[in-house]
Amino acid sequence: MISLKGIHKSYVNGKNRLHVLKGIDLEVESGEFISIMGSSGSGKSTLLNIVGILDNYDEGEFRLGGEVIRNMSERKAAWYRNHMIGFVFQSFNLISYKNAMENVAMPLYYQKVGRRKRNLRAMEYLDMMGLREWAHHLPNELSGGQKQRLAIARSLISNPKVILADEPTGALDSKTSLEMMDLFKNINNTGITILIVTHERDIAAETQRIIRLRDGVIDSIVKNGERKKWLSEQVMA
Amino acid sequence: MRFFDLDKWQEIYNALKKNKLRTFFTAFGVFWGLFMLIIMLGAGQGLNNGVNQDMGDMATNSVFMWTRRTTIPYKGFPRGRFFRFNNSDTQALKDNIPELEYIAPRLQGWGGDGNNNVVRNERTGAFTIQGDCPEYFLIDPVRVLKGRMINQLDIQEKRKIAVIGVKVFNDLFTPDEEPINQYIRIQGVYFKVVGMFESKKNSQQAEHENQQIFIPFTTLQQVYNYGDMVGWYSMTARENVPASQVEEKAKKLLKARHSVHPDDERAVGSFNVENEFRKMVNLFTGIRWLIWIVGTGTLLAGVIGVGNIMLIVVRERTKEIGIQRAIGATPASIIGQIIIESVLLTTIAGYFGLVLGVGLLEGLNYLLTQTGADSSMFTNPEIDFKMAVRALLILVVAGTLAGMIPARRAVSIKPIDALRDE
Numbered sequence: 001m002i003s004l005k006g007i008h009k010s011y012v013n014g015k016n017r018l019h020v021l022k023g024i025d026l027e028v029e030s031g032e033f034i035s036i037m038g039s040s041g042s043g044k045s046t047l048l049n050i051v052g053i054l055d056n057y058d059e060g061e062f063r064l065g066g067e068v069i070r071n072m073s074e075r076k077a078a079w080y081r082n083h084m085i086g087f088v089f090q091s092f093n094l095i096s097y098k099n100a101m102e103n104v105a106m107p108l109y110y111q112k113v114g115r116r117k118r119n120l121r122a123m124e125y126l127d128m129m130g131l132r133e134w135a136h137h138l139p140n141e142l143s144g145g146q147k148q149r150l151a152i153a154r155s156l157i158s159n160p161k162v163i164l165a166d167e168p169t170g171a172l173d174s175k176t177s178l179e180m181m182d183l184f185k186n187i188n189n190t191g192i193t194i195l196i197v198t199h200e201r202d203i204a205a206e207t208q209r210i211i212r213l214r215d216g217v218i219d220s221i222v223k224n225g226e227r228k229k230w231l232s233e234q235v236m237a
Numbered sequence: 238m239r240f241f242d243l244d245k246w247q248e249i250y251n252a253l254k255k256n257k258l259r260t261f262f263t264a265f266g267v268f269w270g271l272f273m274l275i276i277m278l279g280a281g282q283g284l285n286n287g288v289n290q291d292m293g294d295m296a297t298n299s300v301f302m303w304t305r306r307t308t309i310p311y312k313g314f315p316r317g318r319f320f321r322f323n324n325s326d327t328q329a330l331k332d333n334i335p336e337l338e339y340i341a342p343r344l345q346g347w348g349g350d351g352n353n354n355v356v357r358n359e360r361t362g363a364f365t366i367q368g369d370c371p372e373y374f375l376i377d378p379v380r381v382l383k384g385r386m387i388n389q390l391d392i393q394e395k396r397k398i399a400v401i402g403v404k405v406f407n408d409l410f411t412p413d414e415e416p417i418n419q420y421i422r423i424q425g426v427y428f429k430v431v432g433m434f435e436s437k438k439n440s441q442q443a444e445h446e447n448q449q450i451f452i453p454f455t456t457l458q459q460v461y462n463y464g465d466m467v468g469w470y471s472m473t474a475r476e477n478v479p480a481s482q483v484e485e486k487a488k489k490l491l492k493a494r495h496s497v498h499p500d501d502e503r504a505v506g507s508f509n510v511e512n513e514f515r516k517m518v519n520l521f522t523g524i525r526w527l528i529w530i531v532g533t534g535t536l537l538a539g540v541i542g543v544g545n546i547m548l549i550v551v552r553e554r555t556k557e558i559g560i561q562r563a564i565g566a567t568p569a570s571i572i573g574q575i576i577i578e579s580v581l582l583t584t585i586a587g588y589f590g591l592v593l594g595v596g597l598l599e600g601l602n603y604l605l606t607q608t609g610a611d612s613s614m615f616t617n618p619e620i621d622f623k624m625a626v627r628a629l630l631i632l633v634v635a636g637t638l639a640g641m642i643p644a645r646r647a648v649s650i651k652p653i654d655a656l657r658d659e
Binding site: 049052054055074075078079081082083087089093094095097098102106107109110111115154155158 | 243244247251556557559560561562563564565566567568569570648651652653656
């Protein structure tokens with residue numbers, strides 16, 4: 001589903017050049033549930049943004065569903081983001097003046113689905129998230145967990161192949177965080193590939209594979225079954 | 238892009254509502270620009286109408302010609318001699334000047350000196366008596382209210398008929414009377430009224446014209462013993478021939494026929510309407526250009542204001558645009574959105590300017606006609622529909638341009654940078 005080969009990315013700011021990703025090689029199979037960990041500045045968000053075609057890369061090859069994604073026109077990128085990818089952000093990124101239903105329906109608006117039809121679909125997804133009775137509330141009338149479930153509903157409505165979540169539990173308490181992870185697991189069970197960027201160990205522990213980044217390279221890849229072994233290594237280290 | 242999608246309008250409404258005062262002031266710039274443009278165009282048109290109406294429907298290529306005292310001795314005649322045009326001059330002009338379209342010899346009877354010269358039963362009045370040919374009414378038309386004007390048979394048979402102005406009718410008849418086929422006595426001679434007219438000019442000019450009585454030119458000559466005398470000429474040039482050419486040729490011919498020195502500039506007086514008209518047309522063209530330049534300048538200032546505000550709006554919404562792009566908005570849809578917003582703002586504001594401007598002009602017009610203040614300088618300020626449509630079109634184009642730069646800017650930012658914006 002996702003294939004990264006020798007991905008390099010640097011940010012140029014005036015004379016300074018910050019080399020963030022220094023050759024990332026990663027294969028993600030369809031239907032995997034993966035977390036990316038690493039200290040701040042390790043490049044985990046940058047990696048996620050490249051996979052989400054929100055940012056470009058300097059070197060290497062990135063394939064999404066077999067297609068090479070490189071120097072893509074903004075129009076085509078928009079199509080990919082709309083049809084292939086669903087985003088979930090730490091700060092939810094909901095549109096404040098649209099109610100819950102309209103927020104969820106937005107991706108379908110860009111697919112030129114009629115208003116009645118897309119609102120109907122949005123209601124289905126709200127129902128799935130247990131937010132039916134909140135459909136006509138504005139985002140600022142919802143709790144953090146509700147907002148994030150709203151954002152997840154929005155990311156799912158266009159039937160994406162991949163969900164990319166950047167610190168989805170960062171703004172939530174631990175109980176809600178675990179609820180959110182259950183939700184992600186359920187979504188994953190329907191066959192959707194999920195990539196989560198997080199720095200919380202218990203969150204990463206809920207995923208099938210943990211990718212640790214350090215200074216722009218992959219430090220280790222740990223399968224969930226080897227978690228105990230990995231944990232003990234952590235203790236020893 | 239679907240134009241009538243509620244989400245699009247919701248977004249626009251929200252963006253404008255967010256800062257009502259700012260939206261208002263921005264819109265006011267455009268409103269004021271169009272308002273001023275409309276008022277100025279209307280006022281210019283009023284000035285134009287006023288001056289044009291002063292001339293009625295008079296042919297703009299006409300020339301008037303009359304005799305004066307000579308100023309140069311010639312062929313044994315002393316200076317200061319007075320002479321008159323006559324019927325054979327009329328024929329000679331017709332025969333020798335092919336550029337001539339219409340020529341109307343004219344002769345004036347009495348009137349204007351306050352003596353009552355026209356009588357009907359016990360009513361009397363002092364009116365100007367004009368001897369005219371049918372051609373004259375092609376050169377300087379009046380509005381026929383009843384009956385007919387003078388025709389060629391009247392001229393040939395020297396009929397004693399009269400066409401009276403409305404003022405004459407008001408003075409000699411009661412309002413419910415039928416003037417046609419009634420007789421009036423003009424300086425002791427009875428004339429049958431065959432028509433009634435009204436001036437097409439305004440104010441003083443109209444007043445003067447409405448108290449005239451037209452009788453056939455030949456009748457006036459014979460009945461009042463003028464012989465073959467012609468008072469003065471009205472003439473027009475054929476199409477595409479400058480009136481001044483006819484004026485020059487006619488003068489030369491008339492001078493030769495009356496033994497006037499060819500260099501005597503004073504002996505034959507003339508007035509060339511075409512020259513005056515052209516000056517006027519040039520003046521009004523100039524005024525109109527000035528109005529458009531100043532008006533569109535004012536409008537431009539307003540539109541730049543809109544562009545400026547749109548830049549701020551785009552800046553404020555950077556994150557929102559980032560979100561939209563992350564979930565699949567194409568650059569085209571974002572550009573379209575911003576441009577529609579800008580066009581909407583300018584068009585609505587401009588529309589109010591248009592309506593209020595036209596309203597004010599109409600009100601002014603009403604006041605002018607009600608109070609009778611519409612003078613020969615200012616009549617019926619108005620703007621025509623075409624001009625209003627043109628102004629609105631300018632607005633739409635200007636709104637598009639005003640939205641273009643901010644819109645381009647909005648999509649030039651990478652989605653990820655837009656998302657990070659706080």
